[in-house]
Amino acid sequence: MPRSKAVAWGTLDPFHESGRVMGRTMANRSFLTALLERDPFDEYHFFLQTRGQCRSLRQFLEPLGLAGPRIRTFLRRELPRELARNAYHCFHLSDCMTAPAQLARLRNLCSQRIFPITSTTHSLSYHEYAARLLLHLWPGTTGRDCVVATSASGRRVMEQLYGLAEAGDAPREGGRPLLRQIPLGVDVRGYTVPTQEQRTRARAGLNVGHGETVLLAFGRISPHSKMDLLPLMRALQRVMRMKAVPDGVRLVVSGWAEQGDDLPQTLTEIARTIGLPLDLVLRPGEKDKKNLFRAADVFLSPADNPQETFGLTLLEAAAFGLPAIASDYDGYRELVEDGRTGFLVPTIGPSRTDLVDALAPLCGDGHAHLLLGQRTAVSVPELAGRICELIAAPGLRKSMGRAAREKVETQYSWEAVIDRHVRLWEELWSVPVPEGQADLRHPLEIPYARVFAHYPTFRLDAGTRLRWTLAGRALYRAQEHPLLYSGMEGVIDRDGLRVLLFLFRMPRTFGEAQEHMLQNDKRRSAEDVAAMVLWAVKQDLLEMA
DSSP: OOOOSOOEEEESOOSOOOSSOOHHHHHHHHHHHHHHHHOOSSEEEEEESOHHHHHHHHHHHGGGTOOOTTEEEEEGGGHHHHHHHOOEEEEEESOTTSSHHHHHHHHHHHOSSOOOEEEEOOOOOOTTHHHHHHTTOSTTOOTTEEEEESSHHHHHHHHHHHHHHHHTTSOTTOOOOEEEEOOOOBOTTTSOOOOHHHHHHHHHHTTOOTTOEEEEEESOOBTTTTBOSHHHHHHHHHHHHHTOOTTOEEEEEEEOOOTTOSHHHHHHHHHHHHTOOEEEEESOOHHHHHHHHHHOSEEEEOOOOTTOOSOHHHHHHHHTTOOEEEESOTTHHHHSOBTTTEEEEOEEOOSOOHHHHHHHHHHOHHHHHHHHHHTOEEOHHHHHHHHHHHHTOHHHHHHHHHHHHHHHHHHOBHHHHHHHHHHHHHHHTTSOOOSOGGGOOOTTSOOHHHHTTTSSSSOOOTTOEEEEOHHHHHHHTTSSOOOOOTTOTTTSOHHHHHHHHHHTTSOEEHHHHHHHHHHHOTTOOHHHHHHHHHHHHHTTSEEEO
């Protein structure tokens, strides 16, 4: 679509959050900074839940030099007004499971044009996601609405989930978001192949012995998510028995671990039993994380859990020039070229999971993910064999590391990823959309006025006659001022309220006043006028005549 005037990019998400450091949080944060550095739009509008989130976002962007005047923050309740005022080029959500369908409904109702709404996949295995995807399947979802899958595996999951929903009780005439595939990216400027000096310093920090091969496993340290590390320890037990490490081998395990989890201690005890030097680095900061990658020779990631969809750490390892030994699983098989940038290790999983499927909503996703992960096996013999192969071949490690870095630079830089999003947003404007989208109510939306119609004595209608009161006349003459609760600022327009009071200086029907208000301000809706009238009656500014 031609962009001849200022246009805005919008979102409902801060793309920056505190708490647990996971692939999703890292990816969202990096996406935002890369987008703002690329800067393809005139303004960036963030509609957040609280003012605290608004402040936190600016505090994150200010040190990066990205918190300029074109970054505008709003509360979610301001969406109707801003959707009516602004010509948005697109809205992009950080997760496809949050609110794309609900946003589409509000867009259809308030916006003057049907702009694209895109959203990204992350973990797809939570049990409630099937119900959330039902929200996507309704006629108000248009061909300009798109879910961006980060991997071919993730895209196939979305197709399966939509298919299951459509085969059930979902409305057959409903719309469905498009599915496109754009990967996550990596900071190729901040994550680089280490110099010899950087490598030497990083290895000294771990007390790595001369000639010792450092194997790095980085990610969430939990069998409930990401990967179970016990099979890796079994594979390394085989490696130690083979005596294939004449100069020694050291395992470094790092990442997020929950307080009180006994798995780190278990790994330590197993390593001691098999004679394997092990370094546990829990919850490292960014500086420590980079040093771990710089010190490593091989990256290990035997993922076995459906919570994993893409594999951001594999990109990070590749950016540091590391070969990877990873499970042939989910999006991993797209990131590692077997035999060129590393090795893929075969996996085997279940054919049926009926009991887990039924139990998941009752016991929670953590237990379901544990059961599913324990039903998915990475080939321990082949994992051990590939580790031995790379330990014994420094030249192969270096050539694979170079190929991995080249692949990241050409396909997975955040600059390239953002450019693909920009092209997608432009492309979606070419998709035609049907008329009458504003009239399509979402089937899971509660029509409050209809459902609760029997609660009040009677309802405001076009024939209801009203007139101003003494208080209303005083407010019109600026002898009094309206008292508004927080959250009502966008509902009660002070200038509009004065016009409304003037119209009712003599008894008049609501229908007559509403028609006058709508003719004189095209941005105002019939519901806006009704809300102001009812509020004025509530505050004794108007009374029924």
